[in-house]
Amino acid sequence: MHKLMAAVVSFTLSGLAFAVVPADAAHAKKKVPAKQVAKSVAAKSKAAHMAKAAPLVAAVPMVASVVADPKQQDVIADLVHTGRMVCELGNFVTVTPDPESSTRFIVQMKKNTYHMSPVETTTGAVRLEDPQAGAMWLQLQNKSMLMNSKLGQRMADECQSPNQMAVAEAMKLAPPPSLLDAPTLAKK
Structure with a gap:
């Protein structure tokens, strides 16, 4: 059921970029370049669709569990x-080990403080959660992000x-292969 719900939300959000919305009457009367009209309509369309989709994104439950195995937590x-x-936009986040537990962390951004525990993932990414605060x-290898899972927003x-x-610099110099590139066959 969770996979179905995630697929529906993903499909809905991916289709937002391709929505067709007619130009409004104000643009029809003025002699405005076509590119400017397209950008304006696309921006209005995207904002309207994102406002409609936000409750869907927030309603999708987080499908993860705190790691129970102490060895895995370590x-x-x-x-x-x-x-x-x-971080971007002049922000910064401070991550410190919790002095009371070797597997918990204190994550701080501005006035917000979160007590986070490791969560098991299947992707190899490191994930910490504070389920009470919804953070x-x-x-990842080249960056990290702090998210509000209740609102579905990046903080x-x-x-x-x-x-x-x-790692980010190394990726710029030698980018990893794209998932969309054709696979290369091993030469004999």
């Missing part, structure tokens, strides 16, 4: 980047530790 905890991380810290994006900055 493995995930060892992968978490700690310290002050610079989630998602850490901080493009957060990077020094290790993540190095």
Whole structure:
């Protein structure tokens, strides 16, 4: 049921970019360049569709569970980047180990403080959650982000530790293959 709901929301959101909306009467009377009309209509259309889709995104339940196995929690905890991380728009997030538990973390952004625990993932990403506050810290190889899972919004994006900055630079110099590229066959 969760997969079906996620697929419906994903399909709905992906189709928003292709919605066709007629130009309004105000643009028809003025001599406005076609590109400007298209941008204006697309922006209005996208905003309207996103407003309609927001309750759907927020209604999708989080399908993850806090890791019960202490060994697995230790493995995930060892992968978490700690310290002050610079994010986009001049924000920063500070991740520190919880002094009371070796597998929990305190994540702070501005005046918000979250006590997060590791959550098992199937993608290899490191995920920490504070289910009571509805906050989630998602850490990839090249960046991290802080999300409000109750509202379905990112609170901080493009957060990077020094290790993540190095990985991001390496990815710029030698980009990984795209999922859309044709697979290459091994030469004999």
